[in-house]
Amino acid sequence: MAKKTTIYDIAKALNITVSTVSRALNNISTISESTREAVLEMAKKMNYRPNKVASSLTSGKTYIIGVLVPSAQIQFFASVIHSLEKYLKSFGYSILLYQTNESLESEKNGISTLLEAQVDGIIASMSLETADVSHFEKVKEEGKPLIIFDRTHDDLQSPMVKINDEHAGYLVTKHLLDQGYKRIAYITTKHRIKIFKERYNGYQKALQEAGIAINADYSVFGELNVEGGYLGTHTLLKLKDRPDAIIGGDDYVALGIIKALHENNIVPPTIGVIGFANQNFSEHIIPSLSTIDQQAMQMGKECAKMFLKIIERNHAEELILEPVVLEPLLLPRASTKRS
Amino acid sequence: MAKKTTIYDIAKALNITVSTVSRALNNISTISESTREAVLEMAKKMNYRPNKVASSLTSGKTYIIGVLVPSAQIQFFASVIHSLEKYLKSFGYSILLYQTNESLESEKNGISTLLEAQVDGIIASMSLETADVSHFEKVKEEGKPLIIFDRTHDDLQSPMVKINDEHAGYLVTKHLLDQGYKRIAYITTKHRIKIFKERYNGYQKALQEAGIAINADYSVFGELNVEGGYLGTHTLLKLKDRPDAIIGGDDYVALGIIKALHENNIVPPTIGVIGFANQNFSEHIIPSLSTIDQQAMQMGKECAKMFLKIIERNHAEELILEPVVLEPLLLPRASTKRS
């Protein structure tokens, strides 16, 4: 590979100076149309490709934004990433990805890595392990915008985008009650992440409103996956007073619930089953699974918009924006439909 | 935010020069243990954070590698991204993500964006639209490694990682034949992407081997999603000589097939159904879906390994590595099981 062309080469070829070339390339006001065109033409002719690293060093802006998530393999996060990248790209930003794999240690490293890469900001969702959040404070110490989405934390004051999880829990429970279910169980995670707690609160609230006493046996805390739903259901089926509906902490849990019920020759909605997250399979399994849409795409877009808004008024650090709270969407389907 | 500490500040504080600090920080051989420790201590004390942008400018390495995929929302790609990031991270690399959304135009922009960001290499899978591949050549012109995975292209000579798709198609068909199915249909995409063609070739090959004539009516070309499978199945069910098994171009197509069968009160394996991709729901739906595992995680890891290998011997451009071809894995499950 021949040595790469720089603005110096263009300047030399045109007998002008680098600053003029720079101005032409960046389309800065005070430049004559003729030289601008000449520069652009020569740039193309010489196969010039701007070096963003160099420009970042001087300007202090990389146009890269760090995205820190538990895992790109979790569909919800994949959708948020998709949406973030798609939207931010149109504003000239790229996405530097870091996965924590639900580890606090890795999360700390992630913050460091992204900061060292001089990202212009970080959009993050916490790992399940995260209790202490001081590593996130470092982002703000560097004066860079930090936006937290979905998995938030009380100790961290920061702009955030989330969904109304309590309402999600409420909606789900209310829906089951409306369908005539009375003994409603809930299989969820033992983790202390706020959103799961809030959903659970919504569940309790709906039951209380309906004047139904909360049966402790109906709350099962396990893993948030197919296995968790499966095992939890077996526990529930052993009860003298079996539930007539089960809420899964997410759609995978719900899948496990359906599987376990099936083994006992029970097909929803005989026992109603509902999940959270609207995974792309949920609509298509048989019976189709009732669930809550968490608006991952919308969430990505809102994060991006928030980031851009903060970047615009460049005294980011000071102002704490109001959290954006998206409304969960109930998707009633066959698995809860009593006709 | 106070001005950030640089190696200059550390040098001044310790009354040594920046070069010494740099050496200490980078753990370069010719440094006395005592000064190394002193530097490290002072660095910590002064809250020093290295600026990778600056070091990239001099060293010419960013330790960022560009990942260009159709969409992070497609689970296969999400898994590859997950795997890539996870593995490469342990070697000090970060991932800059670019999605083409199946658009050629966007793919070209992606290559430019990544190159301008001075990535150390690009790992890519082509968009469905991609016929001409000249934009990929630019990566190599800059002397940077380009690794193509899964969706490859005949015109592009480059290190690649793929799976044996013809064999995947063969395996699927052979499995159905072994289960006693005879009239095997195939619902796939009209797109000319190589992998789909190859799978189809495998299907034909297996039928030929079994001495079964290929019935043109049994090949349906539609969209590669649930809807495609659903519509395709309705077409197939109208045939006088109905198929007794249907292969779906991927697991979503298979989901659509099952859905359509269900509406006609047919439950697999009465008509056998099998897919490709082993989506994470496939194992858990009822009946569980037979499919092919495409080893997304493995593919990510192989790409990463290949990249590292090329980077090591730094005369990358010259050598074309042998393609890594992963073997597809048949996962026979209930949807095809004739007992």
Place this chain on the structure above:
DNA sequence: ATGAAAGCGCTAACAA
């Protein structure tokens, strides 16, 4: 083992 000094490619005052 350490220091001095020249850049990497670009931006952004300040001058002209």
Place this chain on the structure above:
DNA sequence: TTGTTAGCGCTTTCAT
């Protein structure tokens, strides 16, 4: 409108 000139923070010869 264009040119001059410092850097940005770090790496890396070449000296010492």
